[in-house]
Amino acid sequence: MIDIGAEGVSSMSLAIQFIIDGILIGSIYSLLAVSIVAVFKSTAVFNFAVGQMLVLGGFFAWSFLSWFHLNLWVSLALSMVASAVLGYAVQRFIFDRLIGQPLFALFGTSLALGVFLSGIMILVWGSISLPFPEKLLPVGSIALAKFGLSKGLLAGFAVAMVFLVVLSFFYYRTGYGLEMRATAEDHQLARATGVRAKKIFAMTWAVGAVTATIAGIILGDRLGLTVGSLPAVAVRAFPAVLLGGLESIPGAVIGGLIVGVTESLVGGLISSRAADISPFVVLLLILLIRPTGLFGLERIDRI
Amino acid sequence: MRRPGGVYDVSYSQDIAILRTPFHWMMVAVGVILLFSMPLFTSPIGINLLNVVAITSISATGMNLLLGYAGQISIGHAAFMATGAYTGGILVTHLGFSFWAALPCAGIAAALVGIITGLPSLRVKGFYLAMSTLAVQYIIPWFIINVRPDITGGINAMSLPPPQLGKFILDSQEKWFYVIMPLTFLMLYFAKNLDRTRLGRAWVAIRDNDLAAEALGVNLFYYKAQAFAASSFYAGIAGCIWAFWAGAASTEPFDLNYSVWLLGMVIVGGLGTILGSVLGAAAIVSLDRLVLIAGPAIEPLLPTVTKGTVGASLAPIAFGTVLMLFLIFEPRGLAHRWGIIRSWWQLYPFRY
Numbered sequence: 001m002i003d004i005g006a007e008g009v010s011s012m013s014l015a016i017q018f019i020i021d022g023i024l025i026g027s028i029y030s031l032l033a034v035s036i037v038a039v040f041k042s043t044a045v046f047n048f049a050v051g052q053m054l055v056l057g058g059f060f061a062w063s064f065l066s067w068f069h070l071n072l073w074v075s076l077a078l079s080m081v082a083s084a085v086l087g088y089a090v091q092r093f094i095f096d097r098l099i100g101q102p103l104f105a106l107f108g109t110s111l112a113l114g115v116f117l118s119g120i121m122i123l124v125w126g127s128i129s130l131p132f133p134e135k136l137l138p139v140g141s142i143a144l145a146k147f148g149l150s151k152g153l154l155a156g157f158a159v160a161m162v163f164l165v166v167l168s169f170f171y172y173r174t175g176y177g178l179e180m181r182a183t184a185e186d187h188q189l190a191r192a193t194g195v196r197a198k199k200i201f202a203m204t205w206a207v208g209a210v211t212a213t214i215a216g217i218i219l220g221d222r223l224g225l226t227v228g229s230l231p232a233v234a235v236r237a238f239p240a241v242l243l244g245g246l247e248s249i250p251g252a253v254i255g256g257l258i259v260g261v262t263e264s265l266v267g268g269l270i271s272s273r274a275a276d277i278s279p280f281v282v283l284l285l286i287l288l289i290r291p292t293g294l295f296g297l298e299r300i301d302r303i
Numbered sequence: 304m305r306r307p308g309g310v311y312d313v314s315y316s317q318d319i320a321i322l323r324t325p326f327h328w329m330m331v332a333v334g335v336i337l338l339f340s341m342p343l344f345t346s347p348i349g350i351n352l353l354n355v356v357a358i359t360s361i362s363a364t365g366m367n368l369l370l371g372y373a374g375q376i377s378i379g380h381a382a383f384m385a386t387g388a389y390t391g392g393i394l395v396t397h398l399g400f401s402f403w404a405a406l407p408c409a410g411i412a413a414a415l416v417g418i419i420t421g422l423p424s425l426r427v428k429g430f431y432l433a434m435s436t437l438a439v440q441y442i443i444p445w446f447i448i449n450v451r452p453d454i455t456g457g458i459n460a461m462s463l464p465p466p467q468l469g470k471f472i473l474d475s476q477e478k479w480f481y482v483i484m485p486l487t488f489l490m491l492y493f494a495k496n497l498d499r500t501r502l503g504r505a506w507v508a509i510r511d512n513d514l515a516a517e518a519l520g521v522n523l524f525y526y527k528a529q530a531f532a533a534s535s536f537y538a539g540i541a542g543c544i545w546a547f548w549a550g551a552a553s554t555e556p557f558d559l560n561y562s563v564w565l566l567g568m569v570i571v572g573g574l575g576t577i578l579g580s581v582l583g584a585a586a587i588v589s590l591d592r593l594v595l596i597a598g599p600a601i602e603p604l605l606p607t608v609t610k611g612t613v614g615a616s617l618a619p620i621a622f623g624t625v626l627m628l629f630l631i632f633e634p635r636g637l638a639h640r641w642g643i644i645r646s647w648w649q650l651y652p653f654r655y
Contacts, residue, residue, distance in 0.1 A: 046430060097631045103429050104376055108570050109630050111378070111563045116623025122616035235437070235559070242434055277445045280438035287423040287435045 017147050018268040019261050024153035026260020027160035028215050032237035033244060033252035034164065035211035041184035041247055042204040045095055045106045049114035050212050051231025056117055057083040057213025058220035058230075059125050066133050076217065080210050087209030091202040114231070121227045129224035136221045156218040163214050164253060167207070171249075180204055236263070239283035245296025254294065258282075321495060338484065342477045350476040352592060356585045357487040358545050363568045363580040364494045365537025370566070371574035372503060373530035374510025376429070378562045379420060379436030380538050382443040385557035387413040387539025388546035389447050392461045393454060395547075402466030406543050413539025414532040416443065421531030425524045428513065440562055444554035460553035463546060479548055486544065490537065495577045497533065506530055507575070567626040573638025582637040590625065594618050 032050055039047045047053070060082045064075035090113065098105055137159075138151040171177040182190040183200040191197050212234075216225075219233060240259040244251025259279050267275030286293060312318040322328050342350055366380050391409035394400040400408070416439070423435040447455050455461055465474045473479050497503050505526045508516035517523050546552035564587065572583020598614030629636065 094627060094631070101630075101634065104370060104374075104570070104574070105630050105634055107376055107430070107433065108566060109627055112567065112623045112626035112630065114623075115560070115563060115567075115619045116627065119616045119619030119621075119623060122612050123620065126612045127615060235441075238434060238437060242431070273445075273449050277442050280441045283438040284423070284435060284442075287427055287431060287438075291423070291427040291431055 013146050014268065015265065018264045020147055020149065021153065021268075022261030022264030023257050024150070024157045024260070025264060026240075026257035027157040028219060028233070028256070029237045029240045029259050030253040030256030031160050031163065031211055031215040031218075032234050033240040033256045034167065034249055035208040035215070036237060036241050037244065037246065037249055037252040038167075038211070039204055039208040040241075041249075042180060043091070043095060043201045045110055047208060048107070048110040049090075049117055050208070050237065051234030052114045052117035052121070052227075053083065053086070053209050053212040054216035054219065054234050055225055055227055055230045056086065056121060056216070057209065058216035058225045059121060059130075060213070061217050062125075062130055062132060062220065062225055072134075072136070079217070080213055083209040083213040084206040087205035087207070088202045090209075091198075091205040095201070095205070096198060118227050118231065125225070125227075127227055129226040130220075131224045132221055136217065152222055156222070159214065159218060163211070167211065168249070170207075176200075176203060180207075236279040239279040239286065242283060242286050242291075243293050245293030247297060248293075248295035251293060251295030319499065321492075339481070342480055347476050350480050352588065354476060354479055354483050354548065356581075356588050357483045358541050358548065359565075359568065359584040359588055360581045361487055361490045361544070362538050362541035363565055363572065363584045364491060364577060365534040365541065366565045366569045367572075367574065367577070367580040368494060368497065368506070368537065369530050369534035370569055371576070371579070372498065372510060373506040373527060373534075374513075375421075375424065375527060375530060376433040376566075377420075377436040377531075377534065378433055378559065378566060379438075379440035379443075380534070380565045381557035381559070381561040382440045383413045383417055383535035383538035384542030384545065384561075385443055385447060385552075385554050386416050386535070387542030388552040388557070389455055389461070390539065391543035392463050392546055392552040395463060395466075396461070397454060402547055403468075406540060409543035410536040410539040413542065414536040417531040417535025417538075418528050420535070421528050424527040424531070437559075440559050444557065447554050455552075460551040460555075462551045465550065466547055473547075483544060483548070486540075490540065491577055491581065494537070494580075498577065502526070502529060502533075510575075564622065567622060570634070571625060571629045571636055573636025573641075576636075576638040578641065579636050579638035582641065586637060587622065587625075590621055591618050594621050 032054065035053075036047050036050055039045060057079055060079035061075050064070045064078050065072065068075075070078070094109060094113065095106070098109055137155040141148045141150045142154075143149075169177075171181060179190070179195045179200050180203065182193070182195055183197050183204075187197050190200075215234075216230075219230060223230065223233075236259060237256060240255035241252055242255070243258055244253070244255030259282060262282055263275050263278050266278040310324055317323070322331060341353060345353075362380065362384060365383075366377065369375050369377050369380075387409040390412040391402070391405040394405040394408055395402060420436055420439045421432075424432050427435075448457050452458075465472050467473070468482065471478060473482060505516070505521045506529075508519065508521050509523060509526055509530075513523060542557065545556075568583035568587045569580060570583070571586055572581065573579025594617040595614060598617050601617075602613040633640065
């Protein structure tokens with residue numbers, strides 16, 4: 001009897017351990033989901049290239065560190081500037097020309113952009129995995145009660161959360177943030193009040209690219225930067241976006257955490273191979289059961 | 304449809320004919336004779352290219368039925384091809400079917416998977432539906448690799464015997480050419496006909512305005528499921544042919560990237576036209592080949608960090624650029640351009 005009880009407790013604490021890991025890993029998905037949702041809300045473009053943007057942002061940081069031997073903080077700041085410029089250019093040169101086009105055109109363009117960026121990255125940085133010259137996030141783990149917390153994951157989580165707080169400050173306390181929210185709400189009304197919608201679209205893309213870059217640096221530090229496999233991590237943020245309801249930024253954060261926890265629990269309790277597709281099973285279930293997600297709005301179509 | 308002056312329909316059979324004028328018939332006859340005599344004066348590489356274009360056309364036609372006619376976006380088309388490839392492979396190697404019996408079964412199996420994928424279309428549409436195809440794109444290869452690796456070979460490719468046609472064993476590109484081309488023609492003809500039936504018209508109605516279509520009595524769910532079934536049937540057939548033609552079934556070529564390429568082919572070729580699927584497949588496959596040749600040639604001109612990456616990088620760069628340019632400047636695709644050339648030719652020397 002006592003043995004069975006002890007067994008139950010240990011598997012319980014194991015599950016809690018997996019949940020903690022899942023939340024920490026899920027913060028990356030949250031970042032990516034926020035990047036996608038921010039862009040989608042304003043411009044109605046679902047950014048399929050977020051995975052490639054993430055790796056490209058990581059490569060920017062890697063290049064400033066390894067090629068130009070700049071200081072760590074300078075490199076990180078410059079990589080964010082570079083990816084913001086990239087995001088701005090994407091809207092200016094590509095999506096500005098597609099305003100008012102049907103869904104498949106926006107969809108196809110963002111897919112094409114992803115393919116194009118991955119080609120550019122193979123050309124410049126090659127297709128092998130590049131680790132950062134030095135570890136950016138701490139290694140090892142700390143013990144908290146009975147649970148072990150990986151310092152790297154914890155630091156990544158902290159960075160992600162700090163960035164999300166900064167982002168929400170930007171959205172809710174600055175003039176540009178207000179204009180972005182207004183544009184996301186209604187293009188025409190925003191334009192009527194003097195907001196330059198195209199400029200705001202481009203800024204939103206820049207914000208999305210910077211958000212992806214943060215995720216890219218955290219992921220690249222843990223897994224190494226590759227064009228081949230890292231974008232596939234970003235694809236797991238898509239279920240998170242839908243779970244959150246596609247138009248809600250808090251929803252995207254929570255969706256990312258839920259996907260992380262699901263993946264970690266399935267990986268720990270069932271099998272690591274099943275974890276690979278668990279986000280997509282979640283995705284199918286959301287679509288079948290509650291397509292509007294947790295925080296989404298029910299859209300009513302008019303002819 | 305634009306016709307030369309003086310050509311009128313006087314009977315119903317003329318009205319529904321695909322080939323309307325004697326000139327059409329003549330051009331098609333010349334084209335077919337030229338095509339089938341290709342192996343006489345083309346190198347094996349050329350025949351290989353034609354085979355790839357033909358198989359890809361079947362698959363792209365399936366994509367076009369779904370995206371171009373029914374207006375449903377799919378980025379899981381390659382997974383349906385994988386379903387067809389493995390269904391065919393399992394039926395032939397484990398159950399002793401002949402290739403010819405396994406081929407339609409592969410299409411039907413893929414169609415069933417396609418219907419399941421389309422189930423969310425009961426509740427969601429557009430972009431959300433595309434997400435369900437994305438999920439399927441990941442789930443199907445996972446099932447193939449992990450569920451019964453003893454049957455499918457798991458992560459390893461499943462090697463397949465070359466099929467027989469009477470006494471002929473299909474073991475060379477030329478022999479395959481004479482099998483693939485008639486099959487492709489058959490599939491394209493069938494698709495062209497679908498386009499003009501109640502089914503095809505219902506799809507177009509759904510694409511143009513689903514609410515209006517529903518108000519007119521088009522059962523949205525039924526026709527969307529049909530679109531998914533037809534589309535994945537084509538993908539399954541193409542996948543099965545591909546696997547036997549390549550001699551092995553593997554999940555590796557049928558990844559998300561390939562689905563994106565198929566989507567790109569249909570957009571470049573022209574949505575909502577059968578001709579567009581063929582033109583798109585030919586254009587993109589040729590572009591891919593061209594870039595493979597050009598890669599080593601321009602490699603010395605570029606300073607790169609790691610050598611030998613130029614070849615691998617040019618294909619995605621070229622494809623991405625071409626697809627974006629088409630979406631921005633010619634979203635109606637090559638088929639529309641072809642239509643412009645044709646009408647210019649017919650009306651010359653007048654502008655219109």
